[in-house]
Amino acid sequence: MINENKIIVGSEEWCSLPDLNIPAIKARVDSGAKTSSIHAINIQPFKKEGIPWVNFDIPPIQNDGKTSVHCEAEIVDRRTVKSSSGISERRYVIKTSVALGEASWEIELTLANRDSMGYRMLLGREAMSGRMLVDPEARFLFGQKSTAHLNELYQPNQPARQGLKIGLLASDPNLYSNQRIMEAGEARGHEMHFLNIRHCYMKLDATNPEIHYRGGRILNDLDAVIPRIRPSQTFYGCALTRQFEALKIFTLNSAAAISQSRDKLFSLQLLLQNGLEIPTTGFANSPLDTSDLIKMVGGSPLIVKLLEGTQGKGVVLTETKKAAESVINAFKSLHANILVQEFVKEANGKDIRCFVIDGKVVASIQREAAPGEFRANLHQGGTASVVKVTPEEKRIAIKAAKTMNLKVAGVDIIRSAKGPLLLEINSSPGLEGIESATNKDIAGKMIAAIEKHVGWKTEK
Structure with a gap:
């Protein structure tokens, strides 16, 4: 509506920002605010x-995180x-x-995160001065926009998708495994985004x-x-993964797994x-049970593992019963939870890593500890070489991944006199050792698994 030289507007109006290629955006008309602002990320x-x-x-569009318009503008101030x-x-x-009805004029806009607000744009009194009169009881005097109309306006402006949009939720972008996954995804035509766990937050x-x-x-x-x-980031990382799952976004490994x-x-x-089958393992809460715990797993030498330890860390090989008692009791005095596990001597410092993707063993290597070390420290040194796994070892690896509901898993097996033990x-198995030893594109196979599950078909 027009009153002499001033526009009469309601408390909410649909306007457009032609210079920014925004054909429609709902604005809160607020004479109590001096400055106008828009939601920008x-x-x-x-x-x-x-x-x-x-x-x-x-x-x-409020409550629509998928529709987005890329903009650029000259900075006139930072305020x-x-x-x-x-x-x-x-x-x-x-x-x-800004255009409202038949009228248009230039305004200043501050770029702000207004995601928690009810409106993507706020029109302040500096933008209204001399041009508008506000009827606080009225709304949308220049017309309402339906969802269908908004879709018609914005969908043609959305860039055509050439591939999938895949996020890598991790901590270090410079880690070999993470770099390889990003490269493999881009090589297959997908849009890859490295997402630092600490920089994500949820609503x-x-x-x-x-x-x-x-x-x-x-x-x-x-x-x-x-x-x-x-x-060290399991709790928060899994919370984020669960949130992605709640949004119906496919996750290569689930939070529960x-x-x-x-x-x-x-x-x-x-x-x-x-x-x-696993090596005989014991678990107890009290130091008073240490002696029988050692006897239960076959005596020394044995391995003591911290339950809260990361792979290869918090793992101690004890050669004698006395040494085992000292280590176990030391951990217990710190109120640490530990596992006590038999030491399989015939493994001779070696284990087998099977890399399982989507129910298949895609590669396997044998890892041998460096001199003076033992199997638990394989990732810290030693050598890796290609190994042909037996049908039984392959079955164990696949069944282990399936039991844990993991689509991607590194399964570690040792060969003992009793047969293969898990x-x-x-x-989150590393890729460097297994890709280097086998010359296989493991990262590419991980991306292929995603394509399969989301129904993406690559062009031949």
């Missing part, structure tokens, strides 16, 4: 011909703005045109659950996630219940 300043500019993405919650923050300020909500990345980027539009979680594989005692109990199963 992935904000990155840069210079164009020596002038400060900024790149950013605008998700223009401290106090939000409605009373928190002050530094924001980039840009100038752009728990019955109607609109979300996962955000530092800077406000919403991760709900991922097709798949590859969790590679350090043992990772959690139970990290519980050494529970995982051994599950494996035994499913008919998989040592442990790793939900």
Whole structure:
């Protein structure tokens, strides 16, 4: 509506930002706010011909994390703005045109994370001054936008998807395994995103659950996630993985599978219940039971494992009963939970790592400890070589991964006089040793497993 030279608007209106290629965005008209702002994520300043500019993405539709418009604009200021919650923050300020009905004019907009707000845009009094009158009881005087209309406006502007959008949830982008997975995904035509576990945070909500990345980027539009979680980050990493699962995003290993594989005692109990043999293992709570615990697993030499230890760490080989008692009692005095396990002498410092992907052993190596070391320290030194596993060893590896519900697993086996014994199963197995020894593209096979599960067909 028009009143002389001023537009009469309601408390909410649909407007457009033609310079930013935003055909429709719902704005809160708020004369109590001085500055206008818009919800922006992935904000990155840069210079164009020596002038400060900024790149950013605008998700223009509330509760829609998949529709996004990439924008860039010249920075006209960087200003401290106090939000409605009373928190002050530094924001980039840009100038752009706004259109409402038949009228259009230039306004200043601050770029802010308004995801917790009810509106993607706020129109403040500086933008209204001399141009608008507000009827606080009215809404959408220039028309309402339906979901179907918004889809028509925005879908043609969304870039065509050439591949899957895959997130690698991990800690160190420079780790060999992580670099290889990123390279393999890109080589197969997918859009890869490294997601640092510490930079992710989540919104728990019955109607609109979300996962955000530092800077406000919403991760709900991922097709798949590859969790590679350090043992020290199991709790938070699995919480994030569960949230991705809640969003119906495919995860190569589930949070439940990772959690139970990290519980050494529970995982051994599950494996035994499913008919998989392990070295004789003991577990006790009290130091008073140490002597019988040692006898129970066949006496010394034996291996003492910290339940909370990471792979290869917190593992001690004790040669004598006295040494075993000292180590066990020392750990017990620290209130540490331990496993006591028989030492399989005939393994001769070697074990077999089977790499299982989607129910198949895709590669296997034999690892031999460095001189003066023993099998538990294989990953810290020693050598790896290609080995042909027996049908029984292959069966054990596949069944172990299936028992733990892991689509990707490193299964460690030793050869004993009793036959192959299962040592442990790793939900985030390293790729460097096995790819180097076998010359197989294990990372590519992991990406292929994702393609299969999400129904992606690569062009031949």
